[in-house]
Amino acid sequence: MKTNITVSYIDELIKERLPRERDKVLQAMEYMLFSGGKRFRPMLLLNTAKAVGKRISDGAKNLAVALEFIHTYSLIHDDLPCMDNDDMRRGKRSCHMQFGEASAVLAGDALLNLSFETVLKGPLSNKSYQTACVYMFKMSGIEGLVHGQSLDLFGETKNIDDATELAIAKTGTLIRAALVCGALVGGASEEEARIFDEIACKLGVCYQIVDDILDSKKCEKSFLDVYSESDLIDHVKELNEEIKAACDKLPYDLEFLKEFCDQNIARRR
Amino acid sequence: MKTNITVSYIDELIKERLPRERDKVLQAMEYMLFSGGKRFRPMLLLNTAKAVGKRISDGAKNLAVALEFIHTYSLIHDDLPCMDNDDMRRGKRSCHMQFGEASAVLAGDALLNLSFETVLKGPLSNKSYQTACVYMFKMSGIEGLVHGQSLDLFGETKNIDDATELAIAKTGTLIRAALVCGALVGGASEEEARIFDEIACKLGVCYQIVDDILDSKKCEKSFLDVYSESDLIDHVKELNEEIKAACDKLPYDLEFLKEFCDQNIARRR
Numbered sequence: 074m075k076t077n078i079t080v081s082y083i084d085e086l087i088k089e090r091l092p093r094e095r096d097k098v099l100q101a102m103e104y105m106l107f108s109g110g111k112r113f114r115p116m117l118l119l120n121t122a123k124a125v126g127k128r129i130s131d132g133a134k135n136l137a138v139a140l141e142f143i144h145t146y147s148l149i150h151d152d153l154p155c156m157d158n159d160d161m162r163r164g165k166r167s168c169h170m171q172f173g174e175a176s177a178v179l180a181g182d183a184l185l186n187l188s189f190e191t192v193l194k195g196p197l198s199n200k201s202y203q204t205a206c207v208y209m210f211k212m213s214g215i216e217g218l219v220h221g222q223s224l225d226l227f228g229e230t231k232n233i234d235d236a237t238e239l240a241i242a243k244t245g246t247l248i249r250a251a252l253v254c255g256a257l258v259g260g261a262s263e264e265e266a267r268i269f270d271e272i273a274c275k276l277g278v279c280y281q282i283v284d285d286i287l288d289s290k291k292c293e294k295s296f297l298d299v300y301s302e303s304d305l306i307d308h309v310k311e312l313n314e315e316i317k318a319a320c321d322k323l324p325y326d327l328e329f330l331k332e333f334c335d336q337n338i339a340r341r342r
Numbered sequence: 343m344k345t346n347i348t349v350s351y352i353d354e355l356i357k358e359r360l361p362r363e364r365d366k367v368l369q370a371m372e373y374m375l376f377s378g379g380k381r382f383r384p385m386l387l388l389n390t391a392k393a394v395g396k397r398i399s400d401g402a403k404n405l406a407v408a409l410e411f412i413h414t415y416s417l418i419h420d421d422l423p424c425m426d427n428d429d430m431r432r433g434k435r436s437c438h439m440q441f442g443e444a445s446a447v448l449a450g451d452a453l454l455n456l457s458f459e460t461v462l463k464g465p466l467s468n469k470s471y472q473t474a475c476v477y478m479f480k481m482s483g484i485e486g487l488v489h490g491q492s493l494d495l496f497g498e499t500k501n502i503d504d505a506t507e508l509a510i511a512k513t514g515t516l517i518r519a520a521l522v523c524g525a526l527v528g529g530a531s532e533e534e535a536r537i538f539d540e541i542a543c544k545l546g547v548c549y550q551i552v553d554d555i556l557d558s559k560k561c562e563k564s565f566l567d568v569y570s571e572s573d574l575i576d577h578v579k580e581l582n583e584e585i586k587a588a589c590d591k592l593p594y595d596l597e598f599l600k601e602f603c604d605q606n607i608a609r610r611r
Contacts, residue, residue: 092484092485094484094485096484096489096492097492097496098484098488098489098492099484102484146451150447150448150451153447155442155443155444155447156444156447173424174424175424175425175495176492176495178419178422178424178425178447179419179488179491179492179495181451182415182419182450182451182454182488183483183484183488185451185454185455186454186479186482186483186484186488187483187484189458189479189483190476190479190480190483193472193475193476193479194476197466197467197472198466198467198472203462203466203467206462207459207462207463210455210458210459210462211459213455214452214455214456214459215361215363215365215367215368215371215452215455215456216361216363219367219448219451219452219455220365220367222448223365223366223367223445223448226444226445226448227366
């Protein structure tokens with residue numbers, strides 16, 4: 074599937090949804106929003122919505138931008154000294170290094186809040202959109218992303234099950250939001266949404282494994298704690314086959330998901 | 343107006359809306375949610391909804407609980423070392439002193455997210471409820487509470503106008519959310535909602551002035567920087583009269599708002 078859903082297309086959607094007033098906190102938000110992110114979560118959401126529903130609705134656009142706001146807030150807060158204490162992000166100074174810790178906390182808060190404001194501008198009376206909104210904020214909250222960060226800080230990674238649980242909670246949740254919300258606003262059935270969810274969990278694990286391999290010097294908790302690199306690559310290849318088989322069970326052109334699998338494993342130089 | 347909207351009534355509404363699973367972050371959320379807050383924001387919201395609409399709808403309950411979640415998240419983040427650096431809150435150790443900074447950041451994030459999950463469980467297809475949700479999250483975001491915290495950290499208080507702007511942004515915003523959202527879900531007209539909003543701004547200023555007087559040792563930015571205590575008390579009395587006159591313009595029994603004015607000024611021993 075050839076698509077016009079590019080990074081600059083997403084950038085425009087984001088810009089349209091940013092507040093107008095100038096403020097130090099907004100500067101910090103923009104700094105991190107436009108710091109070279111790959112935008113793969115909103116792209117997955119929009120591509121899924123388009124594959125399922127044959128078009129990109131305003132609801133899908135709002136959800137896609139909200140998802141990128143959530144992702145960006147989580148990066149800002151995760152980088153804080155009391156969390157992962159990262160001075161650099163995407164080759165640039167992290168938000169708190171550039172603007173100070175107080176502004177970074179507020180920029181994260183404001184982005185999470187703005188993600189709500191953004192979905193509230195969508196077609197709230199539409200049942201599929203409502204279900205998608207509920208799912209997105211379940212995935213970003215204490216049962217999703219916040220739980221993932223809590224596991225990362227306070228949990229233990231003793232075996233592949235622990236590492237998988239952490240990867241699904243930390244990395245899988247927003248990919249689940251992307252695929253399931255995209256599918257729902259595209260008009261997928263409940264059963265189809267469930268299959269998209271399974272695919273998303275596996276994508277999250279594959280993505281985290283490659284991240285851990287690329288990042289092997291830095292990560293505290295890592296798949297490399299429990300498996301060797303070659304075993305992990307075999308595991309990703311197996312999961313990729315399962316993902317592709319699941320895509321083939323669905324009556325949609327999901328070439329972009331298969332490409333995502335291949336591109337992910339190719340990130341390993 | 344005699345009402346059964348008590349602290350314990352609000353406590354029950356909150357408990358019904360908390361997630362079930364046990365987690366360190368949830369403990370930190372509960373610690374701060376049940377640390378002796380006066381619950382005056384949800385009480386104002388529910389009393390306004392009842393005065394205007396003659397009943398307390400499920401939508402009003404969800405908004406009231408969401409508002410207390412927002413207020414509680416803001417306290418947790420405001421107390422952080424990089425913000426106001428408060429070790430104590432309501433006579434107890436602040437959240438980060440009790441659970442560590444990382445848990446406090448996550449607990450705040452989770453509460454803000456939960457506020458949204460809570461409003462998403464309300465009657466989303468109802469237009470007044472939609473308008474109320476939009477208003478609430480406008481008041482809590484970069485145009486509201488976050489802006490207030492930013493002004494408090496980075497702004498200057500040179501005169502009464504600066505101090506008033508800060509008070510409306512920092513303290514007024516969630517009182518505005520309480521009154522306007524309560525009025526909207528109760529069925530108030532746009533013009534009536536506007537009057538409630540004016541009342542709320544003045545209530546926010548009055549509340550902050552009394553807080554500044556009670557807190558005179560601690561506050562960095564304060565009304566006491568620009569006016570003497572006795573001038574401030576006169577100012578509160580004037581504003582209280584204006585609030586009561588505005589209440590009398592509305593066709594509802596707003597005795598609880600007049601009582602709130604009197605109780606506020608009586609906080610000064």
